Structure formats: C-alpha cells, structure tokens
Amino acid sequence: MSEYIVEVKHLCKEFPGVKALDDVSFNLKQGEVVALLGENGAGKSTLVKILSGVYQKDSGELKLFGKEIHYLTPKRAQELGIAIIHQELHLCSHLTVAENIFLGREKVKFGVLSNKDMNVEAAKILAKLNIDLSPETIVEDLPVSKQQMVEIAKALCFNAKILIMDEPTSSLTSKEIEDLFAIINSLKKEGYGIIYITHRLEELEYIADRVTILRDGRFVTSMNFKDTTLPEIISNMVGREIKEKYPRINCNRGKKILEVRNLNAGKLVRNISFDLYEGEIVGFAGLVGAGRTELTKALFGANPIESGEIILDGKKLNIRRPIDAINAGIACAPEDRKKEGLCIKLSIRENISLPNLDSLCNKFGIVNRNKEKELTKSMAKKLRIKMASDLTNAENLSGGNQQKVVVGRWLARNSRVVIFDEPTRGIDVAAKVEIYNLMNELKRQGIGVMFVSSEMPEILGISDRIFVMCEGRITGELDISEATQDKIMEYATRFEKKEINSRTA
Amino acid sequence: MQEKRKASFFKNIIAIRGMGQVITVSSALVVMCIVFGIINPNFFSAKNISNLVRQVAPILIIGIGQSFVLITGNIDLSIGSLVGMSCMISATLMTKGVNPWVSSLITVICCLGMGLISGLLVSKAKLPPFIATLGTMIVARGIAQIANNNYNTDSIGEGAKGFRNFFYYGRTLGVFNTIWIGLIVFLFFNFILSRTKTGRHIYAIGSNIEASKLSGVNVVYTTTIVYIISAFCSTLVGLITTAIGGLGTMDAGNGYELNAVAASVIGGVSTLGGQGILLGTVVGSFIWGVLNNGLQFAGAPVAIRNIVIGIVVVVAVLIDILVRSGKEKSAND
Numbered sequence: 001m002s003e004y005i006v007e008v009k010h011l012c013k014e015f016p017g018v019k020a021l022d023d024v025s026f027n028l029k030q031g032e033v034v035a036l037l038g039e040n041g042a043g044k045s046t047l048v049k050i051l052s053g054v055y056q057k058d059s060g061e062l063k064l065f066g067k068e069i070h071y072l073t074p075k076r077a078q079e080l081g082i083a084i085i086h087q088e089l090h091l092c093s094h095l096t097v098a099e100n101i102f103l104g105r106e107k108v109k110f111g112v113l114s115n116k117d118m119n120v121e122a123a124k125i126l127a128k129l130n131i132d133l134s135p136e137t138i139v140e141d142l143p144v145s146k147q148q149m150v151e152i153a154k155a156l157c158f159n160a161k162i163l164i165m166d167e168p169t170s171s172l173t174s175k176e177i178e179d180l181f182a183i184i185n186s187l188k189k190e191g192y193g194i195i196y197i198t199h200r201l202e203e204l205e206y207i208a209d210r211v212t213i214l215r216d217g218r219f220v221t222s223m224n225f226k227d228t229t230l231p232e233i234i235s236n237m238v239g240r241e242i243k244e245k246y247p248r249i250n251c252n253r254g255k256k257i258l259e260v261r262n263l264n265a266g267k268l269v270r271n272i273s274f275d276l277y278e279g280e281i282v283g284f285a286g287l288v289g290a291g292r293t294e295l296t297k298a299l300f301g302a303n304p305i306e307s308g309e310i311i312l313d314g315k316k317l318n319i320r321r322p323i324d325a326i327n328a329g330i331a332c333a334p335e336d337r338k339k340e341g342l343c344i345k346l347s348i349r350e351n352i353s354l355p356n357l358d359s360l361c362n363k364f365g366i367v368n369r370n371k372e373k374e375l376t377k378s379m380a381k382k383l384r385i386k387m388a389s390d391l392t393n394a395e396n397l398s399g400g401n402q403q404k405v406v407v408g409r410w411l412a413r414n415s416r417v418v419i420f421d422e423p424t425r426g427i428d429v430a431a432k433v434e435i436y437n438l439m440n441e442l443k444r445q446g447i448g449v450m451f452v453s454s455e456m457p458e459i460l461g462i463s464d465r466i467f468v469m470c471e472g473r474i475t476g477e478l479d480i481s482e483a484t485q486d487k488i489m490e491y492a493t494r495f496e497k498k499e500i501n502s503r504t505a
Numbered sequence: 506m507q508e509k510r511k512a513s514f515f516k517n518i519i520a521i522r523g524m525g526q527v528i529t530v531s532s533a534l535v536v537m538c539i540v541f542g543i544i545n546p547n548f549f550s551a552k553n554i555s556n557l558v559r560q561v562a563p564i565l566i567i568g569i570g571q572s573f574v575l576i577t578g579n580i581d582l583s584i585g586s587l588v589g590m591s592c593m594i595s596a597t598l599m600t601k602g603v604n605p606w607v608s609s610l611i612t613v614i615c616c617l618g619m620g621l622i623s624g625l626l627v628s629k630a631k632l633p634p635f636i637a638t639l640g641t642m643i644v645a646r647g648i649a650q651i652a653n654n655n656y657n658t659d660s661i662g663e664g665a666k667g668f669r670n671f672f673y674y675g676r677t678l679g680v681f682n683t684i685w686i687g688l689i690v691f692l693f694f695n696f697i698l699s700r701t702k703t704g705r706h707i708y709a710i711g712s713n714i715e716a717s718k719l720s721g722v723n724v725v726y727t728t729t730i731v732y733i734i735s736a737f738c739s740t741l742v743g744l745i746t747t748a749i750g751g752l753g754t755m756d757a758g759n760g761y762e763l764n765a766v767a768a769s770v771i772g773g774v775s776t777l778g779g780q781g782i783l784l785g786t787v788v789g790s791f792i793w794g795v796l797n798n799g800l801q802f803a804g805a806p807v808a809i810r811n812i813v814i815g816i817v818v819v820v821a822v823l824i825d826i827l828v829r830s831g832k833e834k835s836a837n838d
Contacts, residue, residue, distance in 0.1 A: 302718065
C-alpha cells in the first residue's frame with residue numbers, strides 16, 4: 001500500500017452552488033504516469049489545486065508519500081515535492097534561465113549573488129534532462145517549448161518528486177512534443193510520479209501507464225492504459241444522461257440571417273464558414289482553446305479580420321470595430337464577464353445603459369435619466385435580475401445576475417444576431433435555465449442566436465444545430481437529431497496531423 | 506410625507522457614487538477650519554475667506570482637469586508645464602502689442618494642440634500615459650522658455666488691464682472673478698461628467714476598458730477628449746497666472762500637475778480609474794487651500810506646509826482604502 005506516493009480517498013470539495021469534487025479517489029505510484037481525463041469542468045483542475053495546496057479539501061483523505069495530510073498550503077506542497085507545470089507558463093520573461101530556476105532560492109555568498117554557481121548548477125540540471133540550453137539565455141528569447149522545459153527544470157531543482165502537467169502540449173509542435181515525451185519517459189524511469197492532464201487522447205499511448213477519468217466532479221474509473229481502448233475512454237468521459245433541465249422550444253426555420261464565408265482572423269480562426277437562420281440556436285462546441293471565442297471576437301470586430309466575408313441579411317458587412325458590429329445589429333455577451341463584460345465599479349443602471357447611450361441621449365449627448373431609469377427597470381423585470389437597487393455596483397451581484405446584466409443590455413436594441421459566449425459559466429442551475437429561456441425567447445422573435453459553450457449537455461440541450469471546432473477550424477456540423485456527445489468529442493479532438501518540423505515556434 | 510421625501514432626498518445624495526469619501530473629507534475640512542479659526546480669529550474674516558477661495562480656484566480648475574484624466578485610469582503630467590506655456594505665450598503676445606483677448610485665443614489654441622498630442626499618444630499610439638505626458642510636459646516647458654527667448658516677459662502693460670481684471674482682480678456681484686471662473690468650470694465639467702454620454706464613457710473606460718470597447722465605446726476619441734479637457738483647464742490657469750503677475754514667468758505652474766493629483770485623490774478620485782466625482786475634487790482643493798492658508802496664518806514656514814500636505818494626501822487615501830476594505834469584509838460575512 002505504501003508504494004503510492006499520492007493517495008486520495010473520498011475527496012469532496014464544494015464551492016457555493018457547485019459540487020466540484022464528490023467522492024473522488026485517485027492514486028499515483030512512483031515511476032508512473034497517470035493521465036487525468038475528463039471534460040471541461042469535470043473537476044480535474046480542482047483536484048490538482050487541492051493536491052498543490054491552492055484549495056483545501058472539504059472532506060476525505062489525502063496521503064502524500066504515505067503520510068496523512070490535513071492542511072496543505074502551496075508552500076508546504078512545494079516542500080513535500082509537488083510541482084505543477086501550468087498550461088500558461090509562470091516565468092519571469094526578462095530574467096535568464098538560471099535566474100528563473102533559482103528564483104526565490106538564490107545562492108548567495110556573503111550577501112552577494114553567486115551567479116556562477118547558479119549557472120553551473122542550472123547547466124547540470126538541464127544536462128540531466130537532455131535539454132540543450134544555455135543557463136544564461138534570457139527566457140523571453142526562447143520558444144514556448146523551451147520555456148516549458150525551463151519550468152520542468154525549475155520544478156526538479158526544487159526536489160520535486162511529483163510533477164503535475166496541465167495540458168503541456170497545447171502550444172507545442174510535434175517535434176517539441178516528442179522531446180517532451182522523451183523527458184517524461186526518462187523522468188518516469190528515475191522514479192518521479194507524473195500526473196498528466198490532456199485533451200489529446202492520442203498522446204496517451206506514448207506516455208500513460210494508467211488513466212483516471214472524472215466526470216461532473218465524480219470519479220468514474222481508473223484503469224491500466226494497456227487494458228483499455230480510446231472509444232472506451234471517450235464514452236467514460238462523456239457517458240452521462242442528460243436530464244430535462246434544458247427547455248427547448250420548436251420554431252420554424254426562417255430565412256437566412258447571417259452567412260460567414262472563409263473567415264480568417266489570427267491563428268485560431270481559420271477558414272470558417274457557417275450560416276445562421278431565423279428561429280434557430282446554433283451551438284459552437286469544442287475544447288477550450290479551439291478558437292470559438294476568437295471567432296466570436298472576430299465577428300464582433302474585437303479581433304481584426306484578415307480575410308473572408310460576413311453577410312447579414314444579404315448585405316456584406318465591413319466590421320472593423322465593435323461599434324460597426326453593434327450598428328449592424330450584432331450583439332455579443334463575452335466569455336469573461338468580469339474582464340470583458342461588466343464595468344464592476346459602475347452601477348447596474350450604468351452597465352445596462354452603456355451600449356444604449358445613443359438612444360438614451362438627446363442630440364447634445366445629454367443622458368436622459370428618466371429614460372435610463374425606465375430602461376433599467378424594464379430590463380430588470382424582464383430578466384428577473386435580483387438587486388437591492390439599480391444603483392448598486394455591478395460588483396455586488398451574484399454571478400448569475402451579473403450575467404443577466406451583460407446579456408440584458410443588448411436586448412434593448414433591435415439586434416439581428418446575438419452571440420453568447422459561455423453564458424452559463426459559473427452560475428447556478430436556476431440562473432442557467434433563465435439564460436436558456438432568454439435564448440429561446442430571442443429564437444422565437446426570429447433573432448439568430450449563436451451559442452458557444454464547453455458544456456456538452458447544454459449544447460445538446462439547447463441548440464438546433466451544432467458546429468464543432470478544433471484548432472481554429474470547423475471540423476464538423478451536426479444537426480441536433482444526429483448529434484451525440486461521442487460524435488462531438490470525436491470532431492473536437494480531430495487535430496491536424498502535425499508534420500515534423502512543419503512549424504517552428 | 507414631507508419628511509419622507511426629505512429622507513429619500515438625503516438617501517439619494519448618499520447613494521451617489523463616491524459621496525461617502527466626499528462626506529468624510531468634508532467633515533475633515535470643517536474640523537480643520539474650526540481649528541484654524543480658533544488659532545486665529547482672523548481666519549474667518551470675510552477678507553481672508555474671499556482671498557482663500559480665490560487662491561483655491563486655480564488648484565480646483567487644474568484638479569478638475571486631472572480628475573477627468575484619472576477617472577479614465579490615465580494620468581496627465583503635462584499640466585504644470587502647460588500652465589507655464591499658456592502664461593508665457595499669452596504674456597509674450599500681449600507685450601508685443603497683440604490684443605489681450607486675441608492673445609488668449611491664440612494661447613488656448615496652442616495649448617489645446619498640446620493636449621491633443623498627449624491624448625493621441627496615449628489613446629492611439631498606446632504609449633503609457635506616464636511616458637507620453639512626461640514627454641509633452643518637457644516639451645511644453647521648453648516652449649514656455651522659448652516663447653520669449655529664454656526670458657520672463659516685461660509687464661503686459663496698461664492695455665491689458667481689462668484682461669487682468671477679468672481673470673483675477675475684478676469682481677462680479679461682489680465676488681472675485683477668479684472664483685466665478687472656478688465655479689463655472691466646475692458646474693460645466695460636472696455636468697459633462699455626470700450627465701452626458703461622454704462622461705459616462707469616461708467612467709466606463711476607467712472601470713473596464715475591454716468591456717467598454719466591446720460595448721461600442723470609442724475609446725480613442727474619449728481618451729483624447731479627456732486630455733484636451735485637462736489641457737483646457739491648464740490653459741485657463743495659465744491665463745489667470747498671467748493676470749495675477751501682469752507678466753509671463755517661465756516656471757509658472759511648476760509642480761501643479763501633482764497638486765492637481767493631490768486635490769483629486771484627497772477628494773476620492775481613484776488613480777486606478779473609474780471612481781470619483783468632481784465634488785470630491787472641490788473639497789480636495791479646499792483642503793489643500795485651507796491647509797496652506799491656515800498654516801501660513803499660524804506662521805508655519807513653506808517647508809512645514811509641504812510636509813503637512815504630503816501627509817494629508819497619503820492619509821486621505823489610506824483612510825479611503827481602510828474604509829473600503831472594511832466594507833468588503835462586512836459584505837463578505
């Protein structure tokens with residue numbers, strides 16, 4: 001039994017309104033790579049955060065190196081030998097490789113930094129990992145893949161025994177991935193335990209010994225990779241029945257509203273073509289980072305469009321800034337409501353009126369306060385926004401109500417297309433249903449609804465048609481009658497075969 | 506019924522965002538006045554009060570300009586130099602015999618040009634506002650120096666008497682004209698900030714620039730406008746400075762940009778943007794003025810005044826932060 005270096009039993013973790021982890025068990029042996037799998041929101045990152053001391057468990061048992069741990073802080077976790085390699089790198093880009101590796105534990109002689117010692121030692125660690133890098137290089141000048149290796153070297157330098165890698169390959173080319181796998185396999189031989197999180201199931205065969213699958217915060221299964229197959233893994237990841245928490249209304253499909261042809265905008269919007277009709281909700285599914293948000297931003301004029309056509313009601317649009325899209329009748333409720341949606345220091349009333357000021361002002365640009373009050377009142381009533389007063393700061397609203405404000409302010413305009421980007425993220429079930437009802441209402445009014453979500457059940461529950469994206473391309477279109485979670489997952493993981501040396505970072 | 510209405514009236518006033526800080530600071534101001542009044546009974550003489558308010562008006566005006574910039578989350582370091590530039594250009598033109606009003610107009614145009622440049626550097630070229638306005642600050646000071654070939658000007662002469670009275674020495678309805686100018690500037694810009702679309706956009710940009718862009722706010726335009734407003738306020742103060750001395754001095758307005766920041770932040774304008782009201786700036790500039798005036802009356806040297814004002818700036822903001830974090834805590838409980 002004591003061979004396990006990580007042993008988790010019956011772990012529970014609850015956030016307000018969400019049970020993030022519910023009776024989860026997880027084990028890791030020395031010299032083993034365990035792939036932690038699951039959909040977005042399955043609880044992988046919560047588990048990892050508990051292991052690294054960022055979150056505290058509510059209940060359950062956590063043993064590290066055979067010792068029961070009750071209270072874990074990030075610092076304690078690090079001392080015990082747990083290191084995370086995040087998807088986004090946490091390096092000081094202006095410092096050298098060695099300076100980064102020794103950051104916070106610099107070697108000092110008589111109060112003076114001994115750079116030479118640090119460089120020598122960093123070089124040793126890098127050599128051990130077979131990484132061809134000078135410790136004196138400035139991190140900024142390195143490609144992402146090499147930066148990642150620096151992170152790994154840094155972790156090992158902290159005497160880490162357990163490495164947690166969160167989607168480490170998402171920004172690497174195939175040659176770089178090979179190098180990374182070589183490092184992982186050599187670390188494995190040296191007895192390190194590795195927890196590997198990925199969405200790219202085809203990577204598993206090169207490194208994984210075991211897979212542990214989570215779904216909706218619950219432990220599904222843990223099996224030896226050799227004894228299983230990819231389809232079995234996929235069905236374990238998504239195999240869940242959908243309950244009737246998704247109100248659906250049927251409308252007749254009307255005329256075409258929006259047509260997008262060969263749209264290109266940056267790395268994550270490649271040659272996108274799709275259309276949108278009156279009386280339908282079109283879902284956009286895919287994994288995180290598939291380019292769905294980037295697509296909405298391009299359509300809304302927030303990201304520059306390189307080429308392609310956007311046709312609304314038969315008229316070609318020239319969208320260069322958000323105001324162009326707004327004037328044309330496209331509205332967008334962005335993904336990150338705190339960062340891009342709300343002015344949290346402003347009141348609810350001001351937030352709702354912000355995009356509508358043109359209609360609330362007279363020709364001298366003076367805001368008509370009575371009109372503004374009325375607009376806020378009617379929106380709050382329509383959307384059932386719960387608030388003490390419309391002068392309350394948006395900051396003080398619950399997530400669901402904040403989302404209603406972000407969405408609600410667009411409804412005062414005569415929009416033709418409304419884009420919802422992850423509208424239900426982080427809000428409770430009741431508020432979710434209200435958002436769905438709102439989308440259905442728009443659909444009934446003949447407004448085109450574009451619905452981006454990473455939660456498959458809601459995509460399947462609400463949309464009439466589903467486009468699946470992967471790496472900036474649309475890899476599949478499914479009518480709701482033929483769509484299943486497995487099919488979406490298959491399209492969503494249809495990565496382009498990366499040719500060796502095809503891209504250099 | 507009457508009482509109920511009264512209660513809701515007060516409630517409405519308190520509900521105005523930023524009013525909390527204004528009320529705290531106002532009470533501090535009242536206490537300060539009482540203390541100075543006890544130390545020196547002359548403090549409350551009509552003469553001293555009207556002088557005090559006249560002294561405060563220029564600080565209030567540049568404070569308003571700086572507040573606009575701060576609320577968008579930026580900063581304007583060029584204010585002091587623009588005061589100098591405005592003072593030197595107007596005085597030089599007047600000593601050359603140009604009509605004072607024509608001189609003023611030319612001055613305004615030149616200075617607004619500098620404001621436009623600052624604004625475009627920040628909004629369009631996306632320079633950090635600290636750097637952009639550091640540049641325009643140095644350039645504007647240079648222009649102030651070059652205006653009269655590196656000399657302060659001679660007296661602007663008898664012909665400019667009307668000009669000097671209009672901006673400083675004259676009275677209307679028994680009140681100094683400078684005070685009227687300060688009042689009008691306050692009322693006008695307060696209206697812009699609290700009642701117009703542009704004003705709303707200014708708060709929105711300071712609160713969340715991404716969300717504002719995605720809501721169709723023209724960020725480049727609004728940010729530029731804000732710098733032009735700030736430049737306009739500086740120009741006005743430059744003209745007042747010319748009127749006071751009756752000549753142009755090259756180092757007029759030295760350090761004003763930071764006095765303007767002080768007046769703003771004492772009154773509750775956040776340097777992080779999105780927060781603050783101009784009424785706060787009014788109270789802030791009065792605290793600055795009362796401290797200066799009162800300490801002077803009490804016989805404190807300039808050095809002591811500086812030390813006190815410096816401490817007041819830090820303490821005012823510190824109290825605000827403490828109050829806010831206390832509120833947050835109680836909200837979370």
